[in-house]
Amino acid sequence: xxxxxxxxxxxxxxxxxxxxxxxxxxxxxxxxxxxxxxxxxxxxxxxxxxxxxxxxxxxxxxxxxxxxxxxxxxxxxxxxxxxxxxxxxxxxxxxxxxxxxxxxxxxxxxxxxxxxxxxxxxxxxxxxxxxxxxxxxxxxxxxxxxxxxxxxxxxxxxxxxxxxxxxxxxxxxxxxxxxxxxxxxxxxxxxxxxxxxxxxxxxxxxxxxxxxxxxxxxxxxxxxxxxxxxxxxxxxxxxxxxxxxxxxxxxxxxxxxxxxxxxxxxxxxxxxxxxxxxxxxxxxxxxxxxxxxxxxxxxxxxxxxxxxxxxxxxxxxxxxxxxxxxxxxxxxxxxxxxxxxxxxxxxxxxxxxxxxxxxxxxxxxxxxxxxxxxxxxxxxxxxxxxxxxxxxxxxxxxxxxxxxxxxxxxxxxxxxxxxxxxxxxxxxxxxxxxxxxxxxxxxxxxxxxxxxxxxxxxxxxxxxxxxxxxxxxxxxxxxxxxxxxxxxxxxxxxxxxxxxxxxxxxxxxxxxxxxxxxxxxxxxxxxxxxxxxxxxxxxxxxxxxxxxxxxxxxxxxxxxxxxxxxxxxxxxxxxxxxxxxxxxxxxxxxxxxxxxxxxxxxxxxxxxx
Amino acid sequence: xxxxxxxxxxxxxxxxxxxxxxxxxxxxxxxxxxxxxxxxxxxxxxxxxxxxxxxxxxxxxxxxxxxxxxxxxxxxxxxxxxxxxxxxxxxxxxxxxxxxxxxxxxxxxxxxxxxxxxxxxxxxxxxxxxxxxxxxxxxxxxxxxxxxxxxxxxxx
Ligand code: SF4
Ligand code: SF4
Numbered sequence: 001x002x003x004x005x006x007x008x009x010x011x012x013x014x015x016x017x018x019x020x021x022x023x024x025x026x027x028x029x030x031x032x033x034x035x036x037x038x039x040x041x042x043x044x045x046x047x048x049x050x051x052x053x054x055x056x057x058x059x060x061x062x063x064x065x066x067x068x069x070x071x072x073x074x075x076x077x078x079x080x081x082x083x084x085x086x087x088x089x090x091x092x093x094x095x096x097x098x099x100x101x102x103x104x105x106x107x108x109x110x111x112x113x114x115x116x117x118x119x120x121x122x123x124x125x126x127x128x129x130x131x132x133x134x135x136x137x138x139x140x141x142x143x144x145x146x147x148x149x150x151x152x153x154x155x156x157x158x159x160x161x162x163x164x165x166x167x168x169x170x171x172x173x174x175x176x177x178x179x180x181x182x183x184x185x186x187x188x189x190x191x192x193x194x195x196x197x198x199x200x201x202x203x204x205x206x207x208x209x210x211x212x213x214x215x216x217x218x219x220x221x222x223x224x225x226x227x228x229x230x231x232x233x234x235x236x237x238x239x240x241x242x243x244x245x246x247x248x249x250x251x252x253x254x255x256x257x258x259x260x261x262x263x264x265x266x267x268x269x270x271x272x273x274x275x276x277x278x279x280x281x282x283x284x285x286x287x288x289x290x291x292x293x294x295x296x297x298x299x300x301x302x303x304x305x306x307x308x309x310x311x312x313x314x315x316x317x318x319x320x321x322x323x324x325x326x327x328x329x330x331x332x333x334x335x336x337x338x339x340x341x342x343x344x345x346x347x348x349x350x351x352x353x354x355x356x357x358x359x360x361x362x363x364x365x366x367x368x369x370x371x372x373x374x375x376x377x378x379x380x381x382x383x384x385x386x387x388x389x390x391x392x393x394x395x396x397x398x399x400x401x402x403x404x405x406x407x408x409x410x411x412x413x414x415x416x417x418x419x420x421x422x423x424x425x426x427x428x429x430x431x432x433x434x435x436x437x438x439x440x441x442x443x444x445x446x447x448x449x450x451x452x453x454x455x456x457x458x459x460x461x462x463x464x465x466x467x468x469x470x471x472x473x474x475x476x477x478x479x480x481x482x483x484x485x486x487x488x489x490x491x492x493x494x495x496x497x498x499x500x501x502x503x504x505x506x507x508x509x510x511x512x513x514x515x516x517x518x519x520x521x522x523x524x525x526x527x528x529x530x531x532x533x534x535x536x537x538x539x540x541x542x543x544x545x546x547x548x549x550x551x552x553x554x555x556x557x558x559x560x561x562x563x564x565x566x567x568x569x570x571x572x573x574x575x576x577x578x579x580x581x582x583x584x585x586x587x588x589x590x591x592x593x594x595x596x597x598x599x600x601x602x603x604x605x606x607x608x609x
Numbered sequence: 610x611x612x613x614x615x616x617x618x619x620x621x622x623x624x625x626x627x628x629x630x631x632x633x634x635x636x637x638x639x640x641x642x643x644x645x646x647x648x649x650x651x652x653x654x655x656x657x658x659x660x661x662x663x664x665x666x667x668x669x670x671x672x673x674x675x676x677x678x679x680x681x682x683x684x685x686x687x688x689x690x691x692x693x694x695x696x697x698x699x700x701x702x703x704x705x706x707x708x709x710x711x712x713x714x715x716x717x718x719x720x721x722x723x724x725x726x727x728x729x730x731x732x733x734x735x736x737x738x739x740x741x742x743x744x745x746x747x748x749x750x751x752x753x754x755x756x757x758x759x760x761x762x763x764x765x
Contacts, residue, residue, distance in 0.1 A: 189685040189708045190746055275680035278717040344629045351638055358650075362765055365652035365731070371717050379722075380652070383765035407625040412618035517725050524725070531678040531723040 023560035024539040025095050028060070029053040035079060035117060042072060048122065054301055054542050058118045063131055066121050070137040073108055073117065081108040081117055082430045084134060085545065086576075087144035088569035089152045090558050093178045095566070102129045102154055105556065107543055107571070111430070111446045118543060123154065133159040140433025143579045144571075151176040151265070161217060166258035166608060169214075175266055182270045216254035219244045223251055230259050234337045234594045237604030241581070241593065248589050253582040257575075260608035268568035272534030273299055273375060276568070281369040284574065284606035286329055289322035289360070290548040292373035297454055298544035298555035299375045302537050305509060310500045311377035312456040317390075317493045318360070318372060319455075319546075320486040324397070325356040326549035327479050331404065334476075334598035339413045345404060352400050355393050362386055375535075376510040377503025387494065394491060401483055408476075418473040422584035422596040425470055429580075436551025437482065438577050438600065441475035443468040448547040455546075459496075460489045472599040479601075482549075509535050534563040550574055550601050572606040649733055649760045654716045656734040657709055659752040660727065662699070667753070668728035669707065670700035678723035683713040700726075707749040711737060734758035 029051035032040070036050040036057050046065035051058065061069050073081040085107040093101050100122035108117040123129045133156035134141040145156045146165040153174030156162065164171070173180045186192070219225060219242070228241040235241065238259035244252040264283060268276045280291035293315055300307065307315075332349035335342030357367040363382055364372040372379055408414045424434070429442035439446060447464040449457040465481035467474035503510045507526040516523035539561040545554040551573030558567035577600050584596045640647055649655075660668050671688030687706035697703040720729050732755055739745055 187682050187685075187710045187713045188746070189710060190748060191685070191706070191708075193743060193746070271680060274719075278680055278715055278719075344632070348628075348632070354638070361653060362650040362763075363652070365650070365654035365718065366716065369715070379718075383650075383652070385765045403628045403631075407628050410621045411625055412614075412621060511722065514727075527723075527725070528674065531674050531719075 022536075022562045023095050023566065025092075025097055025560070026539050026541045026558060027053070029058040033057050035115060038076070038078060039069065039072070043069060053118075054304075054540060056116065056118050056543065058120060060120045060122065063121050063123055066119070067132050067134065067137060069119065070106075070108075070134050074137055079110065079115075080112050081110045081115070083109045083111065084138035084141050084144075084433050085109045085116075085435070085552060086543070086554055086556065086569075086571040087134070087141055087148055088556050088567075088571075089148045089154055089176075090541075090567045091152060091176065091178045095560060099125060101125055102131075102152070104131045104148065104154060105541075105569075106134070107545075107554065107556070111444055111451075114451050116452070116543075116545075118541075128155055129153070130155040130157050132157050135159055138433060139431050140576065140579060143575065144433075147575075150174065153177055163217075166261045168258070175263060176269075180266075182266060216242050216252075219252050219254065228593065230256075235597055235604075236333065236602055237607075239578075239597075239602070239604055239607070241597075243585075243590065243593060245590060248591075250585045250588055250590060250593060253585045253593065255578060255581060257578075258608050260604045262609070264609045265568050265570060269565055272563050273537060273565065274530075274534055276565070277373065277375070278369070278371045280570075281371055282605060283570065283572065283609055284548065284550065284553070284603045285368055286326045286603055287322050287548050287550065287553075288368060288370045289318040289372060290546060290553060292370065293319050293455065294544060294546040294548065294553045295555050296373045296375050297546065298542050298557050299537065301542040301544055302540050302557060302559050303375070303509065303535075304538075305376055305504050305506055307377060307455075307504060308501045309456070309498045310381075311502050311504075313493050313497050314378050314382065314502060315373060315455050316457065316460070317490055317497075318363075318370075318378075320489045320493070321356050321359060323486050323549040324483050325353045327483050328353040328356075330479065330549075330598075330601045334601075335408065335414075337594050337598045338417045339411075345407055348400065348403065352397065355389075359386065359389055359393065362389065374503060374510065376506060377501070379503075381502045387497075390490070390494060394487060394494070397487055398484065401480065405480060409480075415473065417595055418471065418476060418599075419469075420471050420473075421588060421592050422472045422599055423470050424580060424584060426468075428583065429470070432580050432583070433576050434551070434580055435573050435576065436547070436549070437475050437478045438551060438580065440464065440466045441478050442470035448545055448552060452545070454544070457489075460492050462489050472595055475599050536561060536563050537565075545571070548573060550603070550606075551577055570606075570609055572609060574600075574602040574604075574606040575609075578602050578607055643759070646759050646761050647735075648763045649735075650763050650765050652765065653733050653735070653760075654718050654731040655758065656711070656732050656737055656755065657714075657720070657747065657752060658730055658732040658755040659707065659749065660730060661753070666696065667698045667703060668726045669704045669724075670698050670726055670728070671702040671704040672725065674723045674725065675720035675729050678719045679714075680717060680719060681713045681715055683710045683715075684708070684720060685710075704749065707752060709747045709752065711745040711747060712742065732758060733760050733762065735760075 028049040031052045039059050040047045040050045043065055046062045048060035073079045088105045090103045102123045104121045106119040123131055148154050150164040150166050224245045226243050228243050229235040230238040230240040240256040242254040280295045281288040328349040332346040335345045360370050361367045364370050424442045426443045429439050445466045462485045465478045467477050511527050511530050512523035537559040539559055541558045543556045545552045553573055554571035556569040557565050560566040585593045673686045676684040676686045685708045686704050688702045689705035691703050718731055721731055
């Protein structure tokens with residue numbers, strides 16, 4: 001078997017610096033809101049705790065009543081939680097508790113009432129921890145529950161398709177359980193290069209018995225089964241789709257994920273809070289700025305730190321630039337997939353994206369893996385040349401978008417390939433837990449920036465484009481308009497850019513300015529402590545969702561009071577949206593599968609994480 | 610009806626061709642790399658360099674903060690006492706061994722941020738390809754003598 005003992009060199013923590021009482025359990029919610037009171041009244045004894053925690057509505061429920069609660073939350077006219085956003089779980093074996101080792105955590109969202117509800121379900125201990133499956137209430141629970149089974153080892157009773165989803169079928173453990181070591185290789189240096197211990201370097205590969213490929217459930221050998229991917233230019237990464245075909249018509253699609261799984265969550269749980277910012281860059285590498293933002297906001301929620309206005313506006317500018325860049329890349333690759341004439345548009349869109357990447361490089365020194373934001377603000381202020389360059393970009397960009405539209409919107413090829421393809425109704429979109437343009441293309445008027453504002457988005461005036469058709473063309477129109485609206489937001493942000501510090505002046509979280517290091521002993525101590533041990537985050541849990549270019553990007557963090565996240569879960573919009581591929585493609589032609597993949601807009605780095 | 614659709618489609622395609630024709634007049638935005646150097650901004654985070662003071666002394670005082678701050682453990686520092694007769698750095702100690710494993714580094718810049726003496730900085734060299742994994746371990750010697758990267762720096 002694979003040897004995955006961790007041999008990572010640890011930096012030393014001065015024992016005196018370690019505050020007492022770590023690890024600690026997240027406190028129970030206090031107070032109440034209308035919704036939690038209603039649920040508590042309805043379910044009585046089964047509700048273990050209900051109330052508010054960091055401003056979030058949280059309900060602890062016994063597993064027996066979980067499905068009933070979900071049904072109640074979905075159908076009750078006063079609650080109307082239409083969508084299940086996310087499923088995750090916490091392994092509490094390293095916390096000072098003796099029972100209920102596993103908690104499953106659900107995030108529900110009511111679009112009509114603009115409410116968010118977190119449900120925590122403590123599972124009974126036993127050889128096989130089991131939670132009731134919510135797939136009967138929200139079909140979008142399917143993949144997230146498979147993910148929890150795969151990575152955390154929790155069974156879901158009544159799940160229609162209980163296979164692993166990210167790891168190989170024969171993987172020996174469930175990696176997110178706390179007793180599974182982090183694994184990985186020690187970093188070799190000249191000193192250790194000849195060390196026989198390092199002979200395994202780069203050779204830690206799971207011994208694979210070549211197993212006969214299994215037919216995905218629900219498929220029949222009567223029809224033709226083909227593999228689309230994992231190496232196929234139009235799957236936008238290493239995605240393998242098993243497609244069942246009757247002639248040219250798609251009967252069934254099964255997605256095989258995990259080729260790019262790199263254990264971001266496990267890694268994050270073994271890093272200091274500050275370190276994980278750089279890892280978020282690499283999940284959805286086309287929206288690195290948004291990933292930074294979502295993660296920082298989640299940690300800041302737990303810390304309760306105030307972000308200075310200038311930092312907030314800078315964050316908004318970067319996140320919106322990133323949205324445009326990501327949409328440009330989506331557009332160019334989508335066009336390339338769909339119509340052979342797309343080569344020129346690919347060039348034009350990349351040209352404009354290049355301008356954005358140049359701006360990023362000017363600010364933070366990197367173009368793709370930016371790592372610009374910090375917990376407490378941003379890493380550096382903008383240089384003098386930034387605003388003039390941005391102005392120029394704002395000037396030329398509307399015209400360029402017009403040009404793209406001129407090439408596509410009414411073009412016969414483009415409409416032919418997109419209109420009526422990959423249709424998703426409003427109800428289906430809600431049921432499957434789709435977010436972002438996938439949701440707005442199906443007629444749901446929801447945007448986290450407007451409806452659950454973060455980072456000061458409430459101060460901007462912008463429209464949320466919605467289309468009702470639910471096909472690929474509708475999503476195309478939504479995204480094109482989103483780019484225009486992003487430009488509007490940036491315009492307002494630039495006009496109202498306040499002066500002031502670019503990161504919080506809380507020395508427990510952000511390092512002191514360099515000039516202070518030479519003159520102040522206190523600054524030096526803070527600096528030293530931040531760089532070695534990092535900062536401690538009070539025990540608690542927080543979910544923070546932001547509107548990334550692909551949909552709702554959510555970070556769930558469970559803190560035990562130490563300097564590393566006890567549990568870090570990422571809700572990737574690509575992952576949840578990709579679930580729709582099977583529904584979208586059934587009954588259409590094989591070539592439409594390609595259109596659908598492009599229209600969902602996935603990045604495999606985030607799907608597989 | 611069909612004819613009208615056809616004409617309309619042709620007109621739309623003509624419009625699209627108009628956009629491409631317009632591009633014929635524009636100047637290329639690409640850089641002829643490697644014939645021409647790549648323009649970079651001063652903040653670009655490339656291959657690391659260890660800096661010296663003007664008097665030739667090394668800035669690095671072997672405090673190992675960069676090693677501790679690095680998210681990936683890509684830095685290895687071994688400190689030693691300075692010989693008062695021939696000091697290598699102005700502090701009490703200096704780095705006897707200083708290595709960076711570029712294969713592990715993610716170019717985040719935290720080492721730069723952590724260093725109290727601004728000794729380690731991320732330079733502008735981005736062409737780091739090599740033939741052997743071994744050659745990706747930057748030694749102190751290489752870090753102190755980084756050479757000139759093939760880039761032009763744009764004003765920021
Ligand atoms: S740039 Fe980041 S990853 Fe690379 S050596 Fe410095 S701290 Fe480590
Ligand atoms: S490079 Fe800077 S942080 Fe690293 S050991 Fe030298 S002085 Fe310390």
